[in-house]
Amino acid sequence: MSLLDDLRAQLHKRKRNRERKRKLKQGHKAQREAKAIRKLRHRIAIVLAPRTMWDSVTIGNIPSDASAVAGYVNGIFHTFPALKQAFPNARKISIAVTSSVDAHVLDIEAGNASNADAPSWYRRHDHKRYGKAIFYTSAGNVAALVSTLSAAGIKRKQYIIWSAHYTDSRHVCSPKVCGFPRAEATQFTTHGERVDESKLTWRFWNH
Numbered sequence: 001m002s003l004l005d006d007l008r009a010q011l012h013k014r015k016r017n018r019e020r021k022r023k024l025k026q027g028h029k030a031q032r033e034a035k036a037i038r039k040l041r042h043r044i045a046i047v048l049a050p051r052t053m054w055d056s057v058t059i060g061n062i063p064s065d066a067s068a069v070a071g072y073v074n075g076i077f078h079t080f081p082a083l084k085q086a087f088p089n090a091r092k093i094s095i096a097v098t099s100s101v102d103a104h105v106l107d108i109e110a111g112n113a114s115n116a117d118a119p120s121w122y123r124r125h126d127h128k129r130y131g132k133a134i135f136y137t138s139a140g141n142v143a144a145l146v147s148t149l150s151a152a153g154i155k156r157k158q159y160i161i162w163s164a165h166y167t168d169s170r171h172v173c174s175p176k177v178c179g180f181p182r183a184e185a186t187q188f189t190t191h192g193e194r195v196d197e198s199k200l201t202w203r204f205w206n207h
């Protein structure tokens, strides 16, 4: 049985239990089942969440059937508003290029935000609105970024790393796979400098 089948079977069972408890007028037990149902639905949504995400400074270069897309909320390529219109049904991840603005992601690279900006941005990040903070940076900078955050008391499990490691082989960085520190997602290729493709693990969506 796959993980998804297992979760669906558990959901079915919890729903039956909830109905039974309601009939027996055991309100608190029915509520307990309802809580378990919400948790299972969340887990199922994570299992079903996209494993590929696309981004481009030119929205027209992104495949029209993309199920996850990323775009910028500030900077010279302010694509996010148009992205929302072009991909109404895709999961949309917003990127801030400077730490003065909040979004799902802070873009840490030369010319944009720096490692030193990460702790204060993290502290101002609206977790309720965006979920766990995501840091985008080159695979070669992940170790330095993690140690900057750690020195500020922010643990690795508290945020998500989206690394850039252009090997052209579809992968998510980890010491075993490519030698770089573990990430939850990796931008691994750019198709003819037109559109970037990232591989995501389920943890990327585990907000």
Ligand SMILES: [Zn+2]
Residues within 6 Å of the ligand: 139, 165, 171, 172, 173, 174, 177, 178, 179, 180, 186
């Ligand atoms: Zn890698």
